[in-house]
Amino acid sequence: MEELSEFLQEPVILVESLKECLVDDDAFSCLIRSSPPQGRAFQLSWEGILGMEPIDGKPHASVSLFLYSRNRRLALSGHAEGSVLEIVYEGSLEHGGRWANPCWDQDEFGEYLTFETYGEC
Numbered sequence: 001m002e003e004l005s006e007f008l009q010e011p012v013i014l015v016e017s018l019k020e021c022l023v024d025d026d027a028f029s030c031l032i033r034s035s036p037p038q039g040r041a042f043q044l045s046w047e048g049i050l051g052m053e054p055i056d057g058k059p060h061a062s063v064s065l066f067l068y069s070r071n072r073r074l075a076l077s078g079h080a081e082g083s084v085l086e087i088v089y090e091g092s093l094e095h096g097g098r099w100a101n102p103c104w105d106q107d108e109f110g111e112y113l114t115f116e117t118y119g120e121c
Contacts, residue, residue: 001032004050004063007087007099010034015047027053032063037118043070045118048085052093061089063099066115073116082107082115 005012013033014021021030033047048065065085067074075083084105091097107113114120 001050003089004032004087004099012050023053026059027051033118037068037071044068045071047115047118059093061093063087064112066112068118071117076104076106079104079106081110082112084112 001012001014011034013035015031015033018030021028023029029049029051031047032050034045037043037045045068046065047068048063050061050063052059052061054060063086065087066082067085073082084107085102086105087099087102089097090100
C-alpha cells in the first residue's frame with residue numbers, strides 16, 4: 001500500500017480491516033479509497049479494489065480504481081457501463097518492483113456498477 005500511495009502521490013485509505021481482506025493463503029482483495037472530496041470545484045476522489053492472486057504460480061497484484069467528480073463516477077466517452085483505471089504491479093513482491101502501466105478499461109459486463117458514487121461500498 002505504501003508503494004501504491006507513492007505511485008498515486010496521495011494517501012491510500014484501507015476501507016476494511018486486513019483480516020477481512022484475506023481470500024485464502026495466497027490471495028487477498030480489499031477496498032481502498034482516497035480522502036473524501038474537498039473544495040468547491042471538481043471535488044475529485046477515487047476508490048477501488050486492491051488485490052493479489054497467483055497466476056501461473058506467481059503472485060499477480062493489481063488495483064482497479066474508480067474516479068469521481070462531485071460524487072459522480074467518471075467514464076471515458078463510449079463506456080456506457082463506466083470506466084475502470086487498471087494498474088498492475090510489475091516485478092517481484094518480495095524483491096522489489098513497481099506499480100506501472102495504468103490503462104483505462106471499459107466495465108463492459110457491469111461488474112463494478114456498485115461503485116457508482118464515492119463511499120457507498
